[in-house]
Amino acid sequence: MMTAITQLQPLVDPQARRKVGVIGAGAIGAGVIEVLARGGVEGAELACVVDVHPVSGVAAPQVNLAEAIRRCDVLVECAGQVVVRQHAAEILEAGVDLLVSSVGAFADDALLDSVVAAGPGRLLFTSGAVGGVDLLASAAAEAPFERVSVTSRKLPTSVLQPWMDDATQDRIRTTTEPVEVFRGPAREAARLFPRSLNVAATVAFAVDSFDLVEVALVADPAAELTTHVIEADGPTGVYRFEIANRPSPANPRTSGVVPHAVLRSLCVLVGRPVRIV
Numbered sequence: 001m002m003t004a005i006t007q008l009q010p011l012v013d014p015q016a017r018r019k020v021g022v023i024g025a026g027a028i029g030a031g032v033i034e035v036l037a038r039g040g041v042e043g044a045e046l047a048c049v050v051d052v053h054p055v056s057g058v059a060a061p062q063v064n065l066a067e068a069i070r071r072c073d074v075l076v077e078c079a080g081q082v083v084v085r086q087h088a089a090e091i092l093e094a095g096v097d098l099l100v101s102s103v104g105a106f107a108d109d110a111l112l113d114s115v116v117a118a119g120p121g122r123l124l125f126t127s128g129a130v131g132g133v134d135l136l137a138s139a140a141a142e143a144p145f146e147r148v149s150v151t152s153r154k155l156p157t158s159v160l161q162p163w164m165d166d167a168t169q170d171r172i173r174t175t176t177e178p179v180e181v182f183r184g185p186a187r188e189a190a191r192l193f194p195r196s197l198n199v200a201a202t203v204a205f206a207v208d209s210f211d212l213v214e215v216a217l218v219a220d221p222a223a224e225l226t227t228h229v230i231e232a233d234g235p236t237g238v239y240r241f242e243i244a245n246r247p248s249p250a251n252p253r254t255s256g257v258v259p260h261a262v263l264r265s266l267c268v269l270v271g272r273p274v275r276i277v
């Protein structure tokens with residue numbers, strides 16, 4: 001099948017292949033590893049895998065992060081905010097490009113400033129579970145938005161957090177009706193729900209403001225699909241995107257589409273053309 005990814009001529013030497021390491025071999029990482037291992041991203045070669053747990057059945061060595069930095073041109077983070085917080089600057093300082101899934105880590109301004117100042121490696125965020133961020137970023141470049149909101153609806157078990165007390169966890173777990181578990185600014189959302197609200201952070205980066213984006217998170221026992229409603233109002237236009245993703249069978253907190261979003265982002269990072277960016 002001819003895909004959009006293979007329709008355009010490469011911009012870089014067709015023989016050149018960038019060595020890619022994947023950090024985190026869970027729901028997202030396993031999908032990324034599988035496609036890379038069979039040569040599914042032109043110009044990229046799976047060099048190694050990093051995980052705190054043993055990973056089996058992967059056609060690349062499992063190494064520690066320091067070794068991955070030595071072996072790779074690009075590292076793909078699919079592990080969680082902690083890895084971004086602890087290692088993003090170190091990776092970029094070593095001249096390795098970093099593609100981030102856990103975008104919410106950068107709700108912390110101090111971290112963002114230090115990582116942006118690091119280099120020469122390049123930092124890229126995947127659009128992950130949402131769409132429309134290209135249009136929002138284009139509109140925000142014309143003029144700042146006046147109002148932006150993200151309403152996410154997920155299964156109750158997907159929104160539980162270790163910091164919630166037992167009574168709150170029970171109330172959410174056993175609810176028979178939709179219950180709003182959070183409403184507030186995107187920065188707070190990304191901090192309190194680090195595994196669940198990367199989407200809010202992604203929208204915040206698109207509209208260039210964490211303070212503007214109002215987030216609501218609803219635990220809904222009937223939410224077979226994870227939905228995100230993104231609404232934005234500004235001088236450039238009025239936008240509304242509704243996304244309903246099927247959860248990943250490997251991890252219901254993550255949408256099944258995310259590994260493919262990461263792979264598209266990787267195509268851009270390794271200099272291979274995609275028709276729509």
Ligand SMILES: NC(=O)c1ccc[n+]([C@@H]2O[C@H](COP(=O)([O-])OP(=O)(O)OC[C@H]3O[C@@H](n4cnc5c(N)ncnc54)[C@H](O)[C@@H]3O)[C@@H](O)[C@H]2O)c1
Binds near residue numbers: 023078102103253
């Ligand atoms: N941008 C988006 O739209 C989006 C969507 C879903 C998830 N995410 C982010 O992606 C991350 C991964 O999601 P997932 O569903 O694959 O999670 P997962 O729990 O299924 O897999 C995470 C993997 O990372 C490994 N890991 C954890 N800490 C590590 C460390 N310090 N070093 C190396 N490996 C480590 C775990 O052992 C596990 O194998 C999430 O934590 C979330 O922050 C982003």
